[in-house]
Amino acid sequence: MAEVKKIATRDSYGAALIELGKQHDDLVVLDADLAAATKTGVFKKEFPDRHFDCGIAEANMMCVAAGMSTMGLVPFASSFAMFAAGRAFEQVRNSIGYPHLNVKIGGTHGGISVGEDGASHQCCEDFALMRSIPGMTIICPADDVEARAAVKAAYEMDGPVYLRFGRLAIPVFHSEDYDFQVGKGEILKDGTDVAIIANGLLTYEAIKAGEELAATGINAMIINMATIKPIDEELVVEAAKKCGKIITCEEHSIIGGLGEAVCSVLSEKCPTPVRRIGVNDEFGHSGPAMELLKQFGLTSDHIVEVAKDFCGK
């Protein structure tokens, strides 16, 4: 595969906020002393009066965002996934989710690819936490193009949205004319032997795995499932019927994330064997991101291995 451009989706978040900010005066950004890392700092530079630093106080920030939304503004409340979804969970649940307010939450530094900071900052639970909140839309984009489109889509829809971004620069594989739609999965490659459903940085790994599997005679269907909630049930069932085997891939605990969302659909609508690739029921640790991803099996090589075993090859 040819060398591709790499961009961290947190950078896409900052860039998208600026673009949207130019068009919409009601868009405001909140951060909790992490503007340099979440990349909302670039928005702050462009629109200093529309960026509100809430200090190291995420619980307050989420509710401040809720209050701002009731006054007609569209706040993007930003922090690391760990603190946005984790620390402020109950604020998001009660002050944003329950009243179904128009607040967008940008959780950056999701997953173990945070790297050297270690387990305290490697959030692998945010999908699970956010999925449990009624009415919450959850999007984990797979590359720069999709991340920017997701931020725009989040702005344009009414209601709470949790957006998950990564720290690590990852390949950009979508073309600029990609039509992202909330709640719709994307078939990247058709196939009949096994369907690989991925999101975030695992999507590109799934694409690579699909190519490697083709060389071994396994025709894998590759699906990018950026929206975890509401999940594209139709596509999940279609893939299950077509392939009879599903592999899910996510940079998240295998508990409560994409894998379980897919299993929930299938167990009721089309019982199908599923293998879940993700962070097993354990914490991460410090290390370079690429080495961690390898160690935790979040690579195309591991997907290929699982798919071969699953297909009996």
Place this chain on the structure above:
Amino acid sequence: MTASELKQLKIAACKVRMGVIESTHGAKAGHPGGSLSAAEIFTYLYFKEMNIDPKNPKWEGRDRFVLSKGHTAPGLYAALAERGFFPVEDLPTLRHIDSYLQGHPNMNLVPGVDMSTGSLGQGISVAVGMALAAKHTGKENRVYSLLGDGEIEEGQVWEAFMSAAHYKLDNLCVIVDNNGLQIDGPVAQVMSPYPIVDKLAAFGFKVQAIDGHDFDAIEKAFNQAKETKGAPSAIVITSTKGKGVSYMENQCGWHGKAPNDEEYEVAMAELRAQLAELEAM
């Protein structure tokens, strides 16, 4: 305020208290204690202070009220109903299945409720966000938030206070109901929040301490708050939990318990007597 105005406010406060008793009795649950201690505050806010329109509860130009101590919903509901946001007759449906009068305020169900609250410590942060948004957009809305003295044990409250002062939210007025009691006992014994006034001042608020049942003092304090520029205002009221119903006054046990049929009759008889006395004035 004129004698006639004062009389009308006192009558309204008495009716709010009756609404608290009607609703908690109807619910066979709920929180009368802290609703009664704040009856004058609810009344003053909705009958005098706030720029609102009961016929147009979502009017954008209205002032906002966030009941951070959301469990005292019976007090807020009674004031809203008395002010004409919805029928007083609905109050006894509080907490009933399918009633819009949820145990804690729901902004999407109850006309006049500006924010869903109930989880302590969050409402004040929401109020900060409202005030910040009003400032940011150059609007004149004022924002009011009522907290309990037990509630301010929540750490988030102090995050909110810090941010209110940081952003110089002089359109925000916080009221702390210092009735001295929380579920497990006196606040001073459970987890002392004292000195409340000094702490708020240290956090950058212009603080006033008043008797929470004295309408003249309440009016003076709210007027003073409106004149304050460059800093948020706080009014710490000293109040009596359960005020107006003799057997509930200063009793921890009436924090979150409804009167039974017999107790209901006693409470209503007392309040009816107070009302008759006020009306005869």
